Amino acid sequence: MTSSFSASYLMKHFIAIAVLLCFFVAVFAPVIASAEDVRHQPLKDLNGYFPFHPPESLEQWEQRKEQVRRRVLVATGLWPMPTKTPLNPVVHGKIQRDGYTVEKVYFESAPGFFVTGNLYRPTHIQGKVPGVMLAHGHRKDARLDMTPESTLRSQIADGAERFERAGRSTYQSQCRQLALMGCVVWQWDMLGDSDSIQLSRELVHKFAKQRPEMNKTKDWGLFSPQAEAHCQNVMGLQTLNAVRGLDFLLSLPEVDPQRVAVTGASGGGTQAMVLAAIDDRIKLSFPVVMVSTAMQGGCTCENASLLRVNTGNVEFAALAAPRPQGMNTANDWTKEMATKGFPELQQLYAAYGKQHDVFLKRGEHFPHNYNAVTRSAFYTFLNKHFKLGSQAPVIEHDFDPLPPEQLTVWDDQHPAPKAADPEFERNLLAWLNEDAERQLRDAAATPEGLRDVILPAVEVTIGRTYANAGDVTWELKDEHDHGDYVKRTGTLLNKTYGEEVNVVWLCPKQPSGRLVLWLDDHGKAAVCSDDGSVNPEVQKLVQAGAAVVGADLFLQRGEAVKQARVVGNPREFAGYTFGYNHALFAQRTHDVLSIVRFLRHADGVPCENPVKTIAVTGWHGSGPIVAAAGALAGDAIDRTAIDTQGVRFGHLLDYRDPMFLPGGAKYLDLPGLIALHAPHPLWLAGEGSQPALISAAYHDASQVDGLVTFAGEAAKQQAAASEWLLK
Structure with missing residues (x-):
């Protein structure tokens, strides 16, 4: 009796459960099915994982390389490249130092848009010499800043720096050393930093909230939906400045166009990596503490809509292959590069028969940096590939850096433009938009232009x-x-x-x-x-x-x-x-x-x-x-x-x-x-x-x-x- 009752009881409950399951499936099956679509997964962000998968053949890579390079150009607003208007460079205030000179420079990357920095040259130049572009990172007033004594002493104690005087300005140390090695060095400011004042640091690097007054269908500003819909962004403006800076450097008669390098750390590493990726005039690159399969760059000046959809920084670095390229690791997002990212770059370089032309300087025991150890690795790498004749490894020597007031570009004879001017911001974006529209309408006037200019860009925007x-x-x-x-x-x-x-x-x-x-x-x-x-x-x-x-x-x-x-x-x-x-x-x-x-x-x-x-x-x-x-x-x-x-x-x-x-x-x-x-x-x-x-x-x-x-x-x-x- 008990056994029969139990079986009956269980059967009734089994049927009830089955009915409930059928109801559940009928009601929620569409939801379950749709959830299988990967697009329902959480969105990817800059802290995701960005592996690089080298193609099986160089032929496949050349096709992929063109696609990724075009993505970078479209995302940064450089497809087509803005019209290269006259630079109108002003070089002034030459300072004679022991074995090199320092000059103050500003020029216009677009009409009225000034790029500022310092130009270092060897004192005695014979024939053509290498050129080096040095981009700085996000440290406030980087080119003009001096490291506090307490910070420097800690760096010396840790082995990151060597000298109490030279260590006060690592940028001057680097530029000086390169000039003494026979290079002409262009060290320029990122937007909103040092002498670059037309756009504020708060806007460029710290933007947080949409600005209603800049969010208009005409006369819009940066970060607005209109700017994004026109591929206008801070990263693009900085990249334009880098391209025009390369134009300036190569306009100097003493610079050898076959020996031009770019380097920089952190945000400057992003600039170095991207410039080498899109401009074959760069013959050697050394992006520091930025090439990684992990965090891709957290600043608004390192990101742009469309930029890293289905790609990332390691692949951006790969675009420079087979040109010589070095990079490093530190105790930051680059710390796993030796096992995640760099082996794949080696594989790509090996496919070109250039496996020894890509280099990784290990430094996971140091924090995020471009310290004396890493700088020495760059000098030595540059010395080898540009055949500069310096004794390897190349190390710096102590010196007295110039005070900031001697490096600043603006003075009474060269007055600074208006700082953080909203009208300038609007006018700059308006000029870029008008220039692009003129070029694109000319392209659209022929079937070939539609096919070769408009269609490739649409392929990027749709992805x-x-x-x-x-x-x-x-x-x-x-x-x-x-x-x-x-x-x-x-x-x-x-x-x-x-x-x-x-x-x-x-x-x-x-x-x-x-x-x-x-x-x-x-x-x-x-x-x-x-x-x-x-x-x-x-x-x-x-x-x-x-x-x-x-x-x-x-x-x-x-x-x-x-x-x-x-x-x-x-x-x-x-x-x-x-x-x-x-x-x-x-x-x-x-x-x-x-x-x-x-x-x-x-x-x-x-x-x-x-x-x-x-x-x-x-x-x-x-x-x-x-x-x-x-x-x-x-x-x-x-x-x-x-x-x-x-x-x-x-x-x-x-x-x-x-x-x-x-x-x-x-x-x-x-x-x-x-x-x-x-x-x-x-x-x-x-x-x-x-x-x-x-x-x-x-x-x-x-x-x-x-x-x-x-x-x-x-x-x-x-x-x-x-x-x-x-x-």
């Missing part, structure tokens, strides 16, 4: 191309016969990137070979709702034999996303999020590319008929997304129909807006994306009857008839587009 859209497979979830068509629902799985897209297929039983991807802010519900009703215009397409696909792009199902996610950093700087992660707009564009890639490359699509033509439509907020996907997909999409609603990336006033796209406004905004569709047939609403840039692109491609613009009532758009799609 994916059609060619690398991924390996996509199909998983059927449900199927229903509706008489003249079959409805199938399921998920497309992008196995390359770990992404998912839920889709619905309406497959006519008398197929014409046409397929229409119908995209809308409401996701696949815009094709057919949960109650089974079908969009009337979609119904017309299906009745005409066209298969129709609807999709929930990333985070599109359910309640609309009001704000895109950002990282936990409390400072309101878009680069801390979008320097490491794709924008939501880009992620949704990836989904469109995944769907098209599947349609073109799958062995068989769910409608079980060969797809002859693919058309993509985009309605409401999905119109700009389809515009971006079509710009990248090229011949993979036969026809496109979109309503842009006149959206402009440059009009967004919040970098957390779901439509925000870093760099989206720079490359002629949405019309620039749409112009890339030429010569493929395009039905376009939301841009007026004669959108000049787009019309010109179709004219230049000899496909004037390929562009159909619609300026009628919004309620009639989809009907007109459906009619066009069926022609």
